[in-house]
Amino acid sequence: MSGYALVVFSKKSRNLIIEAGELIGWDKVNPDILGSMLQAVASEDKRSHLGMHYTSVPNIMKVINPLFLDDLHEEFEKAKGNETKLNNLLERMRKMKFMDPACGSGNFLIITYKELRRLEMDIFEELGKINNSTMYIPTIDLGQFYGIEIEDFAVDVTRLSLYIADHQMNLELKRRYGDVLRETLPLHKVGDIRCGNALRLDWNEILPHEKDDEVYLFGNPPYLGSKKQTKEQKEDLKIALWEEARYKKLDYISGWFSKGMKYIGKTMAQLSFVTTSSITQGEQVALLWPKLLTETTIEFAYQPFRWGNSAKNNAGVMVEIISLVSKNNKGKEKIIYSKNYSEAVKNISPYITNYNNSVVSQSKNNINGLPKMVMGSMPRDGGNLILTLEEATELINSNIDNSILRKYIGAEEFLKGRKRYCLWMNERLYNENSWNTFIKDRVTRVKKYREESKATSTQNASKEPWAFVQKGEYVKVYGYDFDNTGHTIVVPEVSSENRLYVPMGIVDSSAIVFNKAMVLYNAPIWLLGILQSKMHMIWLDKIGGRLGTSYNYSSTLVYNTFPVPELSTRRKNEIEELIGNILDIREEEGGTLAELYGSPLATKNPKPMNPRLLEAHKELDKVVDRAYKSTDFKDDNERLALLLNMYSEMVNKKG
């Protein structure tokens, strides 16, 4: 078949494919493996700026099973023994169309094609039982399969892989029926596999469809965080999204969801994409979903799981699967899938939970008027203002002004007891201490580092290399003089989701908390009690952003939006006493916070939380719960529902 088929391909792919085909034997060529192999060649070529990520067959099945395959199999089961129904099913399958608008080397299309051909064979087998014939009329055709792909090489691979899949299925047909033969040659026409930028092409032009056509879009479009996109990619998003969209904040894949939404419109078409989980977490939720959900609704979703395929270096990302249908297509139940179970629900929220479509937007100020929470101070120093314990000890022995040497607290220092120090100086303090060659050398290096930075704000800060770029609120509150009379409430920004409570606490005011933790300077202690409560943990869990699976605490999204009821002085005192008790127990029991809180929710190696500490937390939870509701909560869902209600009431009140 090679000489005939390969005319349509570029010389490079042709050679590769002939080589592979001859080597393995054409009838044994597995398009999945071939595709993955060719992709590897493509990425080594560095032709792809986004990298290509081959989707594993189990993950493809997670997308296409609930999208259409389960339904077809169900209809087949019902049609067994009934010739008319079986023929109707074939008729339905003949009309279905599929498009992968980021098809890569075509894995989704190939798997779909093969699954449909197998079902087709099953149907003919059933028909044979009824009318005793071995008649075979081809139903599924390559012309039903469409794709868009930016790499010309991958487009070739897709087309070729579809031919190979066709050939394979023809052989399988022959094995099953013997005397029935479907010829691979002459080659059947494949649907439009278009080489181009999916975010700028008109999908309707590639695969036009009528309102009632059964059309499915699927695939694994590229993900790229807003800060990693090129100018051109941002322009792609601007075009693919809608007019008022905050496109500079959204992940690259949001463009596919937007184009998908527009394509679906009020038609029967349905889409299902594998996506980075970040579009359903944190700040992106309120920017993307209210718009998407004006036209469409989430039909089913697969909760976040770790990306994986057979490739050597797996992408480090959490993905989920989201399916959209037109809002007009009501009636069917929605299903949330996860690794171990599936749940039928009335609605799937933009956070991929069983809830309504309300979203929480970032807020600059706290909606309850609570004290301002800010990010810690950011050095942007290339590590040069930061000192290890050894370096700090050496410096202390060298007669410098010890007030410029501060404890340096981030999440790891706070949670795991890592010990680091930093130089905390203004111009005067630097001049007084620059006789010390160590200090002078470090500051010189900071200057160099900042001058070489890409970011203009960092470059500007090279004029003051002795200080952090962002000193934050700390300088406003404490200045540069050593002072440990105040207290700082510390909330680690990134921390494990496997703990029952994110450990938060207090450090004295001489310590510099850096930008891996959020801080409240000199805030009342009862506020720490509120933040440590189960109520707040649930808010963080559902509303906050994530780094992978871990929590990513943010002030604008989690703290400023957290609804807190009116608290009586008596209640505040009670909370203050209970959080004080927790702080005491931490001290008495000893060990780091990571050790004390363990990781009871980890799947593989769970470690228990200190039982005494757990008891104390439960006592605090009870009292905080009571401030929200006079009777016990049934479960966490009830807690969340109450919080979201309070949130929307507060937002409405403020207009």
Add this chain to the structure above:
DNA sequence: TATCCGACAATGT
């Protein structure tokens, strides 16, 4: 001036 985020990235078992 003040972040949220990362087809992550380093560490642990």
Add this chain to the structure above:
DNA sequence: ACATTGTCGGATA
């Protein structure tokens, strides 16, 4: 090999 878990500073508003 795979599970756990949080640095660092850019790009944006």
